[in-house]
Amino acid sequence: MVTESSASFLGLDLSTQQLKAVIVNENLEILHEETVIFETHLPEYRTNGGVRVNKANPHEITAPTIMWIKALDLLMDKLIIASVDFSKIAAISGTAQQHGSVYWQNGAEKTLGNLDSSNFLHTQLATSFSVSDSPTWMDSTTKIECRCFEEAVGGPENLARITGSRAYERFTGPQIARISTHRPETFKNSERISLVSSFLASLFLGRIAPIDYSDASGMNLMDLRTKKWHPQLLKLCGPDIEKKLGDPVPSCSCLGTISPYFVERYGFNEKCKVIACSGDNPSSLIGMGIKDDWLAVSLGTSDTLLIWLSEPKTVLNGHILCNPLDPNAYMAILCFKNGSLAREKIRNRYADKSWDEFNELLESTPRGNFGYLGLHFDVEEILIAASGEFRYNKEGKKLSKFSSSEIEIRAAIEGQFLLRRLFAEEIGFKIGKGTKILATGGASCNKSILQVLSDVFGCPVYTQDNVNSALIGAAKQALIGFNKERGENNRADYLTPKLVCEPYKNSEDMYGPMVQKLVQIVKNIENESKQI
Missing domain, CATH: 3.30.420.40 (ATPase, nucleotide binding domain)
Incomplete structure (x- = not known):
């Protein structure tokens, strides 16, 4: 027994x-x-x-x-x-x-x-x-x-x-x-x-x-x-x-x-x-232990966002699944093909293949990057049917290049996370007081990148020791199911994330308008792609 x-x-x-x-x-x-x-x-x-x-x-x-x-x-x-x-x-x-x-x-x-x-x-x-x-x-x-x-x-x-x-x-x-x-x-x-x-x-x-x-x-x-x-x-x-x-x-x-x-x-x-048993994305949500005030961000070859939703949304470029933890809730999945490989390409080009140099250049530029914004799609993106490199100044004018390596690096990283925030908000995630981000995947060990993520979303960023969230989620499913069968409630604190960084106080004043500017930029890119 x-x-x-x-x-x-x-x-x-x-x-x-x-x-x-x-x-x-x-x-x-x-x-x-x-x-x-x-x-x-x-x-x-x-x-x-x-x-x-x-x-x-x-x-x-x-x-x-x-x-x-x-x-x-x-x-x-x-x-x-x-x-x-x-x-x-x-x-x-x-x-x-x-x-x-x-x-x-x-x-x-x-x-x-x-x-x-x-x-x-x-x-x-x-x-x-x-x-x-x-x-x-x-x-x-x-x-x-x-x-x-x-x-x-x-x-x-x-x-x-x-x-x-x-x-x-x-x-x-x-x-x-x-x-x-x-x-x-x-x-x-x-x-x-x-x-x-x-x-x-x-x-x-x-x-x-x-x-x-x-x-x-x-x-x-x-x-x-x-x-x-x-x-x-x-x-x-x-x-x-x-x-x-x-x-x-x-x-x-x-x-x-x-x-x-x-x-x-x-x-x-x-x-x-x-x-x-369940699929890898639902099990990842279980393994990460996120609730409705959390956003899970996996920074891997592709970047994937998992979002807790109280009701289903109709989306053509993402996925809505039934929530494995709550029969009355749902989860959204947003996948961006241009994740870590795009970041590595920027590092190789502008930081001599060194993450230390990359981080130093990233941190040497001010948040908001003087309004400069870069979007790098080495392969055709999923949520935007476009590929190529796109650079803009603060007025939204398209540029062929930026004036320095550090501006190029920050423009690319901020551009990635601004794009993820734009689609997360469109699908129903509400940025505000009390919301938090749980980061996982290979790039989640880079605090300089996580600080940009924190600033752009205006949320504190946490990580967990075990990054294999789907496998841990499977074990947690066994535990949850076992407790349910015995009529016992499940604790919410099985896994304890660690705080890595918090946003600067004026981050929303900086990045809120940039997200709005990005709405028109995305429309322009999509229209250009249709004409090609």
Whole structure:
């Protein structure tokens, strides 16, 4: 019997390139971590970065479903070698790359429920999938299906209002429709269809797990407000699709107890709970622990903003998902392609590839940069259909270059964060007293950059020691679900962010007008791009 004082919680993260596990105690203190890297540890599947690209059609990007299962077998062996006591694990949950899909062969659920604990999972489930290579979030073969989805409900804006996003090629709904149309026999032989997150939960549950609300809202299939599959969109996905998908369930809900296979093979307690798994973005929100007065900013290859919303917005260039922590709330995702790589390019060009020199030049210029503003889109931006470099003076006049390296650097960094603030405010985030930013990702260790972020948004900026928010979020899902099942409230202070910097007092006077100026600049850039 697992006692409260000895209970631990297992979180898993099935991402594009690897499968990770973390074991934590009830205070979310990390007890153990392990990782299986697909390309390194499972070379027999010949993936590159965890995926396969179809040479005949480079837009088709998949991953071997059985590779993910073999990775779990390897991961469990690593945990055994590390002397993990599985009997103390009170609950399990997980997170996974969003938008990928898994197609279970007819009879697969019966196989899942009758596994032989003396054999590996991957040998017993080798023939359990009607589609051997799962479509991933990187796949972009569904342009025709996306058009059909938007037309079925009266256009992209209506689809965004209903499902939280306009049609995206990587989303699961159009992908299911494509398989149904192009491979009707395969579709017919598919007993159930999972997202990668619910597939992961299924392995531990011993039966096909339902999809949680948050991950379901990234499919272009579920009505955000009713939390049910939308009838008109379902019709595009093929016969018996409701049965193949099952009904979505609330995030962090308990799905049942762990499969006898894991009890017998690894010594899990038979009462260990399996909690609904979710996508990486919802789990990141859980892992960061943000609430409605927080803005999460991930400063990575792409910069991603996660925003807590009290009601859904209709956006054409972002995503609205169901909030995994509150069934009555929502979350917005804004992604900017030109993140750290754009910052590094500026550093290389104007600071001799040195972050120390970059920071020194950044700090040597005054906040507001004399009104100079720079926008650098090395690749076509997502929220602005434009690429190239754009420079402006305080009157909004376009320039070809600035007069010094330090002005170039500050103009670029301020330009990035002004653009992020502009779109965050448009989607519903309210800048004001009491709002805070939690920064994560590679650039969150650069205090000079974080100070600009703080000044532009007029908010204090915090960081956390553990930057793997999705994995920690998975472990926290297990803990939340376990406590809910026992009728206990969850504490709000599992993770304690550390204050890094605060905005200068007159920051809003400086940057508020610059955001307003940026509105017209963005319109001008978009109009110029349309004419090219």
